[in-house]
Amino acid sequence: MRVVSDDSEAITPPLRTGRLSDQSEPAYTDRRYTAHNARAWDALAREGVALAQPARDEELRDPLATVDPAGWLGGDIRGWHVLCLAAGGGRHSALYAAAGAMVTVVDISGEMLALDRAVAAERGFEVRLVQTSMDELSMFAPGEFDLVIHPVSTCYVPDVQPVFTSVARVTRAGGLYVSQHKSPVSLQTSLRPDRSRLSGGYTIEEPYYRTGPLPTAEPGRLRERGTLEFLHRWEQLLGGMCRAGFAIEDLLEPLHAKPQAAVGSFDHRAQYVAPYVRIKARRATSTAISSGSRLIL
Numbered sequence: 226m227r228v229v230s231d232d233s234e235a236i237t238p239p240l241r242t243g244r245l246s247d248q249s250e251p252a253y254t255d256r257r258y259t260a261h262n263a264r265a266w267d268a269l270a271r272e273g274v275a276l277a278q279p280a281r282d283e284e285l286r287d288p289l290a291t292v293d294p295a296g297w298l299g300g301d302i303r304g305w306h307v308l309c310l311a312a313g314g315g316r317h318s319a320l321y322a323a324a325g326a327m328v329t330v331v332d333i334s335g336e337m338l339a340l341d342r343a344v345a346a347e348r349g350f351e352v353r354l355v356q357t358s359m360d361e362l363s364m365f366a367p368g369e370f371d372l373v374i375h376p377v378s379t380c381y382v383p384d385v386q387p388v389f390t391s392v393a394r395v396t397r398a399g400g401l402y403v404s405q406h407k408s409p410v411s412l413q414t415s416l417r418p419d420r421s422r423l424s425g426g427y428t429i430e431e432p433y434y435r436t437g438p439l440p441t442a443e444p445g446r447l448r449e450r451g452t453l454e455f456l457h458r459w460e461q462l463l464g465g466m467c468r469a470g471f472a473i474e475d476l477l478e479p480l481h482a483k484p485q486a487a488v489g490s491f492d493h494r495a496q497y498v499a500p501y502v503r504i505k506a507r508r509a510t511s512t513a514i515s516s517g518s519r520l521i522l
Contacts (some may be wrong), residue, residue: 229292251366258438258453260402261359263333265451269338275450276335279315279344280323288323288352295477297403297505298372299509302326305371308395310376311359321351321374322369329353329370331362333381344460360387368397369437376406377501380412383436385461389469396508402471405503407434407447408478412456414445414498418489425488427497433458446491447500463504 270277283426284291289302303325308362309317313332318341322328332338338354345352359375373392379385386498407448413433421497431439435456444450457465466473478499485494494500 226230226287235315251476258383259333260335262452263335263365264338265449265453266313266332266334267336268451269315270334270340270420274449274466276444277314277340279340280317280319284320285323285348286374287413292317292320292324295475295503297475298401300435301370306369308365308371308373310392312374312376313341313354315340317374317376318352320346322352323348324374327351329365331359332359333357333358346407358382359392360384362391362395365395367394368400369395371397371400373402373404374402375402377405377407379404379457379462380407381452383438383455386465386468389465389471393469393508400508400511402466402506402508403504404506405479405501406433406457406462407454408502409462409500410497411447411460412439412454413498414494416445416494418493425493427494431456435482447494462502466504466506470509473504473506476502476503506508 239482280288280291289298289300292298302321305326307319307321307326307328309328309330311332312318313330313334314337318328322345328350329336332341332354333356335356338356339353344350352474357364358377373396375392379388382388395404410429413431414431415428415430417427419428430494433456438455440450447487448454463473479501481492481500483492484496486496491500492499
């Protein structure tokens with residue numbers, strides 16, 4: 226396994242100031258962010274949080290329906306080479322292996338990968354495990370994978386473009402990249418409702434144009450305890466994929482809103498702002514990649 230070097234000095238996220246963060250943000254390196262989040266996810270895995278739980282028996286009975294409710298994968302992935310990117314924890318690897326794919330899992334956390342190793346041994350799945358950052362995939366051959374599946378995790382890197390460029394290199398021409406991300410608007414928005422409003426609405430608290438990690442927030446379904454998270458704008462998410470050589474074929478905002486949810490709950494907040502976006506992108510069949518130039522209107 227490729228192991229990220231340890232950095233014993235923890236990074237403290239900035240306090241909320243209301244200013245553009247690049248006016249006062251300390252200059253930390255990407256390597257330190259990576260090491261910090263690796264330690265944070267090791268701790269979360271040891272605690273057995275919800276995102277570190279293996280696939281359940283009922284999910285494994287029809288694994289493709291579990292991972293692909295929208296039908297983006299065509300109904301059969303037997304024999305596909307699948308990269309589960311930043312997807313340790315024993316869930317995704319088991320589901321895709323049960324669906325007949327040849328699975329490789331990449332994660333920054335050794336403890337999350339240990340869960341995949343344990344599940345594979347228990348279930349009899351053959352899974353390749355690699356400990357590395359999602360933007361460092363040089364150990365894989367160009368075009369090695371038919372499908373890259375990437376659950377919510379781009380929020381843990383300060384720059385998504387190297388991630389998309391790395392993914393494009395290892396995805397075969399015509400292959401698929403299915404990813405899910407925290408919505409930038411959700412990361413801007415307060416976690417708790419404005420109690421002064423009868424509707425219990427939520428407020429925009431963070432600038433859209435910002436650099437550096439987001440301020441510390443209450444841990445829960447929307448923010449993971451101890452991690453450093455970054456807001457990526459729509460142009461960085463969607464445009465970044467296109468510039469890396471992908472064509473976006475579909476986009477979904479998974480529905481979590483519930484009309485009768487208690488004010489302040491995850492499901493209540495989702496009535497006002499979708500927490501996640503899921504994107505289906507296909508690797509271009511030519512080697513041409515957009516230069517990123519812009520048309521001025």
